[in-house]
Amino acid sequence: MENFTAPEHRPRRLRRTPALRRLVAETRLHPADLILPLFVKEGIGEPSAITSMPGVVQHTRDSLKRAAAQAISAGVGGLMLFGIPAHRDSIGSGATDPDGILNVALRDLKSEFGDAAVLMADLCLDEFTDHGHCGVLTASGAVDNDATVKRYQEMGIAQAAAGADVVGPSGMMDGQVGAIRSSLDAAGYTDTVILAYAAKYASAFYGPFREAVDSALTGDRRSYQQDSANRRESLREVALDIAEGADVVMVKPAMSYLDIVADVAGSVDVPVAAYQVSGEYSMIEAAAARGWIDRNRAIVESLLSIQRAGASLTLTYWAAEVAGWLNQEAGTR
Numbered sequence: 501m502e503n504f505t506a507p508e509h510r511p512r513r514l515r516r517t518p519a520l521r522r523l524v525a526e527t528r529l530h531p532a533d534l535i536l537p538l539f540v541k542e543g544i545g546e547p548s549a550i551t552s553m554p555g556v557v558q559h560t561r562d563s564l565k566r567a568a569a570q571a572i573s574a575g576v577g578g579l580m581l582f583g584i585p586a587h588r589d590s591i592g593s594g595a596t597d598p599d600g601i602l603n604v605a606l607r608d609l610k611s612e613f614g615d616a617a618v619l620m621a622d623l624c625l626d627e628f629t630d631h632g633h634c635g636v637l638t639a640s641g642a643v644d645n646d647a648t649v650k651r652y653q654e655m656g657i658a659q660a661a662a663g664a665d666v667v668g669p670s671g672m673m674d675g676q677v678g679a680i681r682s683s684l685d686a687a688g689y690t691d692t693v694i695l696a697y698a699a700k701y702a703s704a705f706y707g708p709f710r711e712a713v714d715s716a717l718t719g720d721r722r723s724y725q726q727d728s729a730n731r732r733e734s735l736r737e738v739a740l741d742i743a744e745g746a747d748v749v750m751v752k753p754a755m756s757y758l759d760i761v762a763d764v765a766g767s768v769d770v771p772v773a774a775y776q777v778s779g780e781y782s783m784i785e786a787a788a789a790r791g792w793i794d795r796n797r798a799i800v801e802s803l804l805s806i807q808r809a810g811a812s813l814t815l816t817y818w819a820a821e822v823a824g825w826l827n828q829e830a831g832t833r
């Protein structure tokens with residue numbers, strides 16, 4: 501210690517009190533930046549729990565309205581709807597049927613909340629097909645890109661007609677964004693926003709989602725979703741989607757792909773969203789339930805990291821809860 505020299509620079513000065521830390525925070529969470537994914541199931545009865553996603557349920561039409569009202573009053577930026585049909589077939593007929601559950605739910609919420617809510621719809625066939633793939637299959641069982649894109653065009657129109665402000669193509673078919681844009685425009689839906697799941701990886705972190713939508717999938721989606729080994733490929737996918745007319749681009753999953761979020765945020769001039777997916781939610785909930793991590797701090801830290809990487813919008817199953825915390829915090833200042 502005899503040669504000790506007091507440090508010239510003391511970064512700790514700015515960390516001394518909560519007020520100082522708040523003053524110099526580079527990133528802040530806000531309810532408007534959080535989007536809540538919601539599941540709605542066809543049929544009557546009660547909402548049913550999703551075992552692998554504690555706290556998340558498959559809603560009925562009624563309970564969906566209540567959950568949406570609560571999220572909207574907490575100030576979340578938007579709601580992303582997923583439908584769980586009672587019947588499935590090879591082409592996913594329920595996705596384009598105006599009386600299909602997702603379209604019915606969109607109409608319910610649009611008539612209840614009007615423009616007070618930004619209503620988004622997952623635009624993909626996997627919840628509606630009996631084989632669980634995101635598209636229609638060829639005779640040999642491969643996912644047929646161009647035939648699938650035609651189904652997406654019809655699905656986009658059905659969703660816009662039902663009241664979706666935003667459609668979210670998530671099937672990773674080539675050319676899907678351009679095709680959906682042109683069919684929406686031709687049908688007069690020029691103001692319907694396209695939030696493209698632009699960089700979407702074939703991920704193990706979607707595991708609990710499969711239970712959430714009672715997915716029938718056997719096999720995997722590696723022939724259409726991206727390989728987690730790849731980074732630059734995402735820039736190509738994103739550039740193509742923007743060229744085809746995407747208004748917002750999304751990276752998915754979020755936490756294992758923060759390098760991609762940062763790359764995309766640095767290379768585009770449209771809003772960048774990230775999807776904190778089911779497995780990311782379940783990992784934190786499971787560890788917290790065992791007392792292994794501090795649940796609320798882990799949630800906030802995870803959301804800050806996604807935003808710090810460059811996402812301006814985050815889809816998270818905690819959106820309404822976190823919005824509630826943020827409102828409380830705001831009330832105490």
Ligand code: PBG
Nearest residue numbers: 624626670705706709777778779
């Ligand atoms: C496709 C879709 C999936 C998710 C969102 N949209 C499933 C998939 O691509 O396999 C996953 C979301 C999550 O895991 O939270 N309809």
